[in-house]
Amino acid sequence: MNCDFKHLVDLSSIDVYLREYLYALCLDIEHAAKTKLMKLLTLNKNEDGYSIVVKKNKYELNQVALAINERLSD
Known part of the structure; x- marks a missing residue:
């Protein structure tokens, strides 16, 4: 494989960016799910x-x- 240090640095930067993006996305999904659950439970009279x-x-x-x-x- 023809891979130099610059490629590894670029790949590392992409990895960090992707990790941060996916982490924020997961937090948003978790918050939305909890909010929906709380709404359903709050509106349920039983x-x-x-x-x-x-x-x-x-x-x-x-x-x-x-x-x-x-x-x-x-």
Whole structure:
């Protein structure tokens, strides 16, 4: 391959620019998703928010139990 140091510097600069752009894009997508979720939850008269926390905690406890059982069975 015919590659000199200048090409590597250019490639590094492109890599940094792309990384910064994709990071900002991901943050924007995450914010939009959270905003939409909060709007849907706020407008839902049947949801008080506490049931979501209870479901999340049950799910996480179940995942921990599954991981422990998997390690013990090895």
